[in-house]
Amino acid sequence: MTTASIVLGRAAPPGDIPPSRPGARPSYERTAPPAAGTTRKAPSPPAASPRHRPRIPEETENTMDHLGELKEFARLHARGQGISERQVAAVLPRITNDVPGHPSSWARVWTAEADRLAFEGRSLDACRRYALARFPYHGDDVRRRAQDNCVRTFDDWRRRRGVERMVLDHPDGTVACWTSGLDTRRRRPLLLIMGGIVSVKEQWAPLLPRLARLGYAAVATEMPGVGENTLRYHADSWRLLPFLMDRLADRARVSDTSVLGLSFSGHLALRAAADDPRIRSVHTVGAPVAGFFTDPVWWPRVPEITVETLCRLTGAADDNELRALLADFVLGPDVLDAVDIPVGYVVSSRDEIIPPTERQLLGSALPRVRFKEFDDVHGSPAHLGAMRKWLIGSLLRARLTNRVGGRRTLPTAGARRSPVEPGAVAVTPGATVPFGAASVTASGATSPSGPVAAAGFADAGSRRPHPAPAD
Numbered sequence: 001m002t003t004a005s006i007v008l009g010r011a012a013p014p015g016d017i018p019p020s021r022p023g024a025r026p027s028y029e030r031t032a033p034p035a036a037g038t039t040r041k042a043p044s045p046p047a048a049s050p051r052h053r054p055r056i057p058e059e060t061e062n063t064m065d066h067l068g069e070l071k072e073f074a075r076l077h078a079r080g081q082g083i084s085e086r087q088v089a090a091v092l093p094r095i096t097n098d099v100p101g102h103p104s105s106w107a108r109v110w111t112a113e114a115d116r117l118a119f120e121g122r123s124l125d126a127c128r129r130y131a132l133a134r135f136p137y138h139g140d141d142v143r144r145r146a147q148d149n150c151v152r153t154f155d156d157w158r159r160r161r162g163v164e165r166m167v168l169d170h171p172d173g174t175v176a177c178w179t180s181g182l183d184t185r186r187r188r189p190l191l192l193i194m195g196g197i198v199s200v201k202e203q204w205a206p207l208l209p210r211l212a213r214l215g216y217a218a219v220a221t222e223m224p225g226v227g228e229n230t231l232r233y234h235a236d237s238w239r240l241l242p243f244l245m246d247r248l249a250d251r252a253r254v255s256d257t258s259v260l261g262l263s264f265s266g267h268l269a270l271r272a273a274a275d276d277p278r279i280r281s282v283h284t285v286g287a288p289v290a291g292f293f294t295d296p297v298w299w300p301r302v303p304e305i306t307v308e309t310l311c312r313l314t315g316a317a318d319d320n321e322l323r324a325l326l327a328d329f330v331l332g333p334d335v336l337d338a339v340d341i342p343v344g345y346v347v348s349s350r351d352e353i354i355p356p357t358e359r360q361l362l363g364s365a366l367p368r369v370r371f372k373e374f375d376d377v378h379g380s381p382a383h384l385g386a387m388r389k390w391l392i393g394s395l396l397r398a399r400l401t402n403r404v405g406g407r408r409t410l411p412t413a414g415a416r417r418s419p420v421e422p423g424a425v426a427v428t429p430g431a432t433v434p435f436g437a438a439s440v441t442a443s444g445a446t447s448p449s450g451p452v453a454a455a456g457f458a459d460a461g462s463r464r465p466h467p468a469p470a471d
Contacts, residue, residue, distance in 0.1 A: 066304065067098055070106060073198070073305055074135050076381040081128040081203055100140035107133045107142040114149065123157040127202050136198040136309045137226070147200070151228065154178070154202040162209050166219075168247050173230030175240070177221040178205040181212035182251035189280075189399070190252040191216040192244060196263030197309050200227035204262075214396070217252035219244065223265050225313035233313035235328035238271035245278055254278050256402075258395055263287060263353075263379065266345075271331055274338035281398035282339075283391050285346040286378050289336075291357040293326040298355045306353055336365035342401050344394030346387055347373040348380045368401075370394065 071092055078088045091113055096104040103109075114129030130153060133146035155165065158178065166177045178201055181188050191211055193204050201220040211218035224231035224240060231240065245254040258281045261269035266284025273279040291298060307319065316322035343366050347359050362369050372390045374380040380387045 067095070067106075069303055069305055070098060070135075071095070073303070074132050076377070076379050078128075078132060079381045079384055080199075080379070081131065083128055083132075101142060105142070106135075107140065107146060111142060111146050111149075114146070114153070118149070118153055123153045124206065127153040127157065131200055131203055134200070136305050137312050139312065147227065150200060150202050151176075154205060158205070162212065163205060168244075170231060170240075170243060172232065174228065175221060175231070175244070176228035177201065177219050177244075178208060179217070179219045180208035181215075181217040182219075182248070183217070184251050187251065187253045188212075188215055188217040189256040189258065190245065190248060190254050191218045191258050191260060191395070192241060192269075193218065193220040193260045194223060194262065194265035194268070195226070196265060197223060197226060197233075197306070197313060199262060202227075214392075216258075217248070219248065219252075223268070223313070232315060233310075234325070238268040238275075241268060241272040241279070242276050245276070256280055258283070258398060260284075260391065260395065261287065267329065267331070270339055270343070271335060273341055274331075274335045279341065280402050281342040281344075281395070283344040283394050283398070285380065285387065285391070286348055286351055286354045287345065287358070288329075288354055289358045289361055290330045290332070291355040291361070292353070293329045295355055295357070299323065302353060333365065336362070339366055341368060342394075342398035343369040344391060344398070345369060345371050346380060346390065347371050348376045348378055349373055350376060351378045353378045 075085075075088060079085070091109060094104065095106050095109045098106045101108065110129050110133035114126045114133060117129060118126035127150050130146045130150035134143045134150060138144045138147035158165075162180055164179045164182070166179050166182075168175045168177070193201075193207070193211075195201065195204055199222075201222045205220040208218045208220060221244065222229040224233040224237045231237070241259065245257055248254055255278050257278050259269035259273070259279060260283050261267075262285050264287065266282065266287025267289065269279070269282045269284065270287065270289070273282055292302075307322065310316070310326070311318070311322050314322060314325050316325055343362070345359070345362060348354075359371060363371070372387070372394075374383040374387065376382050
């Protein structure tokens with residue numbers, strides 16, 4: 001990382017990383033929670049000249065609620081990126097507002113932390129702080145610069161670690177990815193990794209080399225409208241997954257695709273799996289299914305930042321327009337009936353975003369779903385290590401299950417399974433694969449110090465358990 005790359009939060013393009021696109025929607029702006037019976041407005045740009053110095057809003061209850069919500073949401077993502085609570089606690093007291101450009105604002109303080117680490121040559125640590133600076137989305141100038149620098153610092157870190165950059169032209173925009181394990185001569189099973197509506201691909205891409213060592217062609221990308229993805233988020237956004245499989249077909253075995261889709265991208269993965277037999281398993285954390293999109297009783301409990309971000313990604317002007325758009329996102333019985341593949345779903349018992357009815361619906365509708373529940377809020381941030389180990393175990397279990405359980409053919413009524421191709425990477429029952437500080441067996445069990453015997457594979461065949469199994 002050269003000092004020319006990042007200066008006072010402004011980044012010079014380092015070669016293959018493009019600058020932020022012109023015409024990007026500006027200005028993340030705080031909106032107060034609505035009074036009862038009123039409509040929430042989507043973020044709008046401030047009317048200010050270039051010389052205008054932003055004024056700190058009066059510290060009303062609504063303003064502090066917003067800042068407190070922002071900090072609490074970001075704590076979740078800081079933990080997810082390996083930023084310790086002590087490190088977060090050292091920064092948060094210096095943040096007093098979220099006024100774009102103010103020296104004590106959310107984006108400016110986190111950007112200053114990231115700049116310092118970038119100059120010290122700590123590219124990945126800097127990348128993680130830039131990801132927080134652009135949180136929840138890059139809607140103002142400081143956040144846009146943080147988004148650009150998040151990509152640039154990760155680009156510097158990944159060059160010596162077997163991670164490649166790939167940018168795809170989509171009919172509706174641009175899709176950027178980080179990849180590992182793609183090979184035209186030895187095509188491996190494809191693993192698509194996608195975060196939620198506030199998660200950029202750089203948060204998950206450091207896992208790519210490990211996943212490649214597990215035998216996958218691993219690709220980390222973003223949901224429509226998030227990070228470098230310039231597509232609009234709408235009810236048909238699930239088609240992004242078949243698009244990616246089509247474009248990767250010459251470098252990965254896309255007929256054996258697994259999806260690790262966190263939160264809202266898990267919804268896209270389930271919808272795509274109902275239509276595309278190349279998707280052999282889905283693994284997700286707190287994915288919305290139906291109730292989130294339509295339940296009028298649950299909706300007022302959804303955090304304001306979630307609503308504002310969804311307005312941004314969908315282009316909805318206000319709460320009413322957003323809810324009208326989201327009604328088309330529901331995964332109905334006809335869709336769920338077609339998802340006859342292994343599904344791993346992490347449930348957070350105190351989830352403030354996803355209603356508990358989603359688990360009940362999936363448990364009754366999906367024949368091969370397994371649940372893991374943590375006593376935690378959305379994303380289970382306090383159980384990050386255990387959650388990641390369970391997801392990797394779920395991934396390996398599904399690979400073995402698909403090998404033992406038969407074929408998933410091209411779409412026909414009642415048949416959704418396809419063969420395991422010759423040369424597939426095998427996962428032997430009881431085999432232990434190192435992942436991070438733990439060993440993960442094909443049964444999904446983990447051990448910090450050594451192998452754990454695989455315990456049965458009761459879900460190897462297609463069945464409809466009632467209730468669905470919970471680990």
